[in-house]
């Protein structure tokens with residue numbers, strides 16, 4: 001697709017987000033909330049897909065899990081023993097024991113008993129089940145004909161060792177809410193409640209557009225050219241966040257090419273890298289303007305990564321613009337892309353809180369995201385946390401959210417988790433603050 005009119009010229013070096021308009025950065029927590037709301041709104045327009053139980057593991061429920069049956073679905077014996085009716089002793093009915101999986105036996109008359117196995121439906125009229133080890137049988141005399149009489153060895157309480165129908169749930173009860181992670185235990189519950197398939201959200205389709213003429217895809221940096229660190233990182237990261245990555249494409253510093261890629265993408269979420277700032281070849285804002293996109297977030301009060309943006313492309317599609325500096329791109333991914341993808345799934349981003357091992361300097365006005373490891377339940381801030389560096393995040397367990405002004409030793413901070421297992425072992429290099 002090509003624009004109907006040529007894109008306007010690149011902004012001069014000192015302009016804001018869009019030529020002539022002041023840059024309006026959003027507070028960090030509000031930016032995450034906006035991204036989550038964008039995902040929730042888009043989710044409402046998406047039809048869930050139904051996956052066989054075995055394939056739904058690790059997804060989230062797109063609809064509440066409603067019981068399709070009473071559980072248990074019949075009055076069930078909880079023990080191996082005797083189903084009895086009324087007070088004892090009881091005449092043993094001469095028939096094969098009632099087993100699990102068998103149709104219910106004929107009703108018991110008062111004073112009757114029948115042998116029963118755990119999990120079998122208790123016959124109508126049953127008032128209690130007596131465990132085999134709490135009973136004894138006695139052969140009866142010649143007058144009444146050969147037979148057996150059952151005696152209880154303990155007091156019998158009405159209803160004992162019977163699991164009444166609907167004890168766990170009634171058909172139609174909500175067993176789990178929307179957004180519940182499908183764990184092995186959830187698969188078991190769903191099967192017990194009658195499900196063959198589970199409704200899960202369609203996987204969000206994401207396309208990554210890596211911008212920049214200076215990027216090499218192989219070999220060593222040379223003559224001002226550098227390796228593309230984001231192309232290899234973002235696809236797998238987005239997959240770990242539950243997305244289907246349609247493609248990772250490299251786009252030169254060419255506004256027309258970018259326009260065609262953004263407007264022609266089939267993805268629910270387009271993620272771009274670079275081009276968010278006001279440099280001579282930073283075309284992203286003008287391309288979004290031309291594409292009729294609505295900027296939901298245009299800059300965030302966070303370091304690194306403050307030029308990040310979120311735009312609605314129409315039709316429930318969105319674009320997250322990550323800054324080009326690699327750790328700034330990670331910051332944008334965690335601030336905007338993760339909450340949006342989580343909300344598309346009906347889930348919440350993961351994270352927790354923990355106290356800091358040592359003081360962390362803050363930005364005077366903005367939130368800072370700092371790579372940390374967790375050791376002995378404390379957050380250890382890592383060195384190499386500059387916007388252009390990946391050496392800290394590569395060994396981190398998460399990013400600590402440092403409020404404006406900084407945080408003192410022992411202060412509890414929110415932590416944004418990374419979607420892979422935490423590191424262990426020695427604490428990687430600490431300290432320092434880079435630009």
Ligand SMILES: Nc1nc2c(c(=O)[nH]1)N[C@H]1C(S)=C(S)[C@@H](COP(=O)(O)OP(=O)(O)OC[C@H]3O[C@@H](n4cnc5c(N)ncnc54)[C@H](O)[C@@H]3O)O[C@H]1N2
Nearest residue numbers: 212227228229230231274275276277282305323324325328
């Ligand atoms: N005058 C101003 N200049 C800049 C500002 C500002 O506020 N005023 N903000 C700075 C900050 S902070 C960031 S972050 C960057 C964001 O810039 P862009 O999103 O436009 O990104 P680029 O200019 O394209 O690249 C920035 C930097 O990152 C390198 N880069 C880009 N892509 C990759 C990649 N795939 N792999 C590795 N490295 C990449 C690129 O070579 C640049 O060095 O703007 C600042 N400037």
Ligand code: MOO
Nearest residue numbers: 304305306328387
């Ligand atoms: O946001 Mo930039 O990340 O400070 O380099």
